[in-house]
Amino acid sequence: MENITEMLKGVLEGCVLEIISRGETYGYEITQQLRELGFTDVVEGTVYTITMRLEKNNLVNIEKKKSTMGPPRKFYTLNTAGQEKLDIFWENWDFVSNKINELKTKEIKRRG
Amino acid sequence: MENITEMLKGVLEGCVLEIISRGETYGYEITQQLRELGFTDVVEGTVYTITMRLEKNNLVNIEKKKSTMGPPRKFYTLNTAGQEKLDIFWENWDFVSNKINELKTKEIKRRG
DNA sequence: CTCAGTATTTAGTATTACTATATACCAGTA
DNA sequence: TACTGGTATATAGTAATACTAAATACTGAG
Incomplete structure (x- = not known):
């Protein structure tokens, strides 16, 4: 839990799915978009392991x-299974983030 | 990213820190509180690896x-370093969760 | 020709949560 | 006594995931 790196585990794949769902894109561009989003430590290698996993x-x-800017690009689009996976990701995200925000703000029940 | 397990990576330690910060508690009770929160898959072994890490x-x-209910309990309280770690955790959490919610709702800038 | 920017890929490592198991204390019960 | 269930801590091994670092390759600018 040193930096936000560990916090990104388990959500980065979902972020990549979301970015692809917005329209045809490729690894290098996905990396740049994640960095623009604020996840400045995300590097190409990380995104490629994710896109390889999505392919697999x-x-x-x-x-x-x-x-015209360099070597050929591998463009990705989501298929039906990918869209379903993305939907599940956002459901899980809503659940987890709500629970954590609940923990952050609410009292804890303690046993007598 | 099969279930919420992977999504919990990197945040579970912060959750444990938060629970300890509410008042003296021990591993078994922390586990129960996490399960009550909704993280029903969290088991004792997971929490013990975290508390061991906090000790280390x-x-x-x-x-x-x-x-009187069983063997001796190891009660934890946060020290100054632990409280600082917790503060940083919540800062990171706010950053990451805001960015992800931004990704969820906003348009993405695409290069022309 | 060399270098920077673009672009993909992969081998190896670190972190973290889970599985499974061992150990141990206490109360209830057959 | 012996056994079971709930409470409680601990650890060895595994799986998943993101990072580091490096190799490869294409294009345009100097």
């Missing part, structure tokens, strides 16, 4: 396209 | 007391 779990469609 | 990092004071 058949949550995305892939299309390779040429780029 | 000198974030807690320890006092062993007898119990």
Whole structure:
């Protein structure tokens, strides 16, 4: 729990799914968007391990396209399973974040 | 990211710190409070690895007391370093949860 | 030609939560 | 006595995930 790195575990994949759901995009761009969001420590390697996992779990469609800015890009879009996974992610996120905010603000029941 | 387990990584230690900050408590009771909160999958072993880590990092004071309900309990209270760690945790949590909620609701800037 | 920026990939490591088990104390009960 | 269940701590091993670091490759600017 040294920095926000550990706090990102388990939510970064969901963030990547969300970014892909907004429209066709590729690893390098996803990384930049996460950094713009505020997660400045996220590096390419981290995002690629996530996109590889999404591929392996058949949550995305892939299309390779040429780029004038460098090597070819691998564009991702969510398939149905990916969209379902994303929906579940947001449900889980709402549950967990609500519970943690509850812990932050409310009293705790203590046994007599 | 199968269930909420992975989402709890990096926040569970902070939750334990918060629970201890509310008043002297011990591992078994912390586990029960986390389960009452809604994190029903949290088991004793998980909490003990966290409290051991807190001990190792000198974030807690320890006092062993007898119990009429079973074996002796190890009661924890936060020391100054533990309170500081907790403050940082909540700062990080606010940052991360705000950013994620931002991602959830807002548009993404895309490059032209 | 070299370098910086863009772009993907992978081997290895650290952190963290879970599984499973062992140990132990006490009360109720057969 | 012996056994069971609830309370309570501890630890070895595993799985998941994000990071570090490096390799590879394409393009344009100098």
